[in-house]
Amino acid sequence: MVEANPFATVQQIAGGYCLPRCLHVVADLGVADALDETPRTAADLAAAVGAHPDALSRALRLLAAHGVFAMQRDQFCHSPASRLLRTDHPQSMRAFARMFGLPVFWATFEAFAHSVRTGLPATATVFPDGFWAYLAQHPEAGRVFNAAMGAKAHGTVAGILAAYDFSGFGLVGDIGGGSGHLLRAVLDAEPSARGVLFDLPQVIEEAAGVASARLTLQAGDFFRAALPRCDAYLLMEIIHDWGDEEAVAILQRIRRAAPPHAKVLLIETIVPDDPGPDWSKVLDIHMLALLGGRQRTRQEYEALLTESGLCLEREIDTGAGISILEAGVA
Ligand SMILES: C[S@@+](CC[C@H](N)C(=O)[O-])C[C@H]1O[C@@H](n2cnc3c(N)ncnc32)[C@H](O)[C@@H]1O
Known part of the structure; x- marks a missing residue:
């Protein structure tokens, strides 16, 4: 305030x-x-x-x-x-609060001046292999992070399901889907759909228990591995982790894997035009400091999609502090 x-x-x-x-x-x-x-x-x-x-x-x-x-x-x-x-709260945010207290966050923010001076992630000055490698090398921190992603989704998944019609998609890919909280909710809502959860090996290993006849797991690096061919791709808070060059590389790889009828759904907190306080602006500083990523305006997301050969078709405000940018394969 x-x-x-x-x-x-x-x-x-x-x-x-x-x-x-x-x-x-x-x-x-x-x-x-x-x-x-x-x-x-x-x-x-x-x-x-x-x-x-x-x-x-x-x-x-x-x-x-x-x-x-x-x-x-x-x-x-x-x-x-x-x-x-x-x-034990069904919408517990305990892991989310714990994540912001992890040493990797505090060491990063101690070095935050580096980000402001250079535009580069301060994390790299304290953990040269970067944030994702830190989580892989510190399994307890990785578990807290993955649980925090599930915790934050408690506040958004119901809004996403209410705002978007997932019926009609045969196979839904959740790219960087963490422990699969969003994908599982989509599959629960659409009993005829199947899903593939794609994430880094240590994250997929931890998510092993969510595999089922309708939900398959695929471990890999989305900059290198073959991505699944799906009718819809969910990318919830993935593109904000990356600078423009890497973001375009991820989207181009999805576009190459996608059939012509596929939809790509970027689920992100959009930076509003309003100059007042907004969670997106806090998140943006975390993206800068920890990852070299950024929180973007709708126009910035549209430019990334266009550069990647995708076409923004709709922006849907879920009313839960997060929007769905629906793109087609141009
Ligand atoms: C900010 S989290 C978002 C998780 C989930 N989509 C959500 O919104 O709750 C980013 C996810 O991207 C995954 N990730 C990061 N780098 C990746 C890579 N190179 N290949 C695949 N997944 C990656 C992380 O492991 C993490 O699960």
Whole structure:
């Protein structure tokens, strides 16, 4: 929120990183899991999760001031947002909060000036093999990342299914589909469709349990491996991970694999024309710093599709903070 007082604006933004850090640590500790419907003191919660009572109380007080948990005198209880930090919540966002606290994120942002000076991903200065290799080399971080992708989808998949008619597609490919959360939801909604989940080998290995007679798994690198021939291609938050050159290379490879009737669906948070605060602008900085990617406007996505031999046919706002850009094989 932009404060009316300019001193307060600078103050809040300069020191504001404490707030997300409290969220990451509280999510990591599992504080929301230790709290049920009965309000508890910070001392009780600290004993349950192995934390310092006073320090935890102060972290929770700050979070509660921003709507995550609530304070009732000297006790804490759940708010709608803190319930989402519970592991057992059907739409749990705990892994999503934990992902932003991973060391690879914080080391990257310590080096963020490198990105601003050069336009290159700061991650490469701390982990020269880059973000995806880091996840492959740090399996626990990779698991948190994959779970976070599933967690963020809790907020978007219902909107995607409501906004787009997937009937009529025989084979749906989810390219960079992670653990297959979107593809599985599409196949559940369309019982006659089959799917192929394509991702890097370590991600496909972790997703082994989702394979079925209707859902096959394909491990590979989308810059090198043969891509499946599908009636529809889902690319949810894939193109934003990459700079323009790599994005065009991915789309061109899909175009070459696709039959003429295929649809390519880019599912992305579009940068709006409105200059006000928007999640797309936060995501954009993460893409810059971690990956050298970018969050794009509709016009920028259209230019990438055209350069790749694809033709933007429709933009569908799902109403869930993410849009579907439907492209045909030109
Ligand atoms: C931002 S995640 C998006 C996951 C999923 N589509 C979603 O939106 O929840 C990007 C995905 O691309 C995959 N990926 C990255 N580089 C890849 C490559 N070279 N080939 C195949 N998949 C890749 C990652 O493993 C990850 O699952």
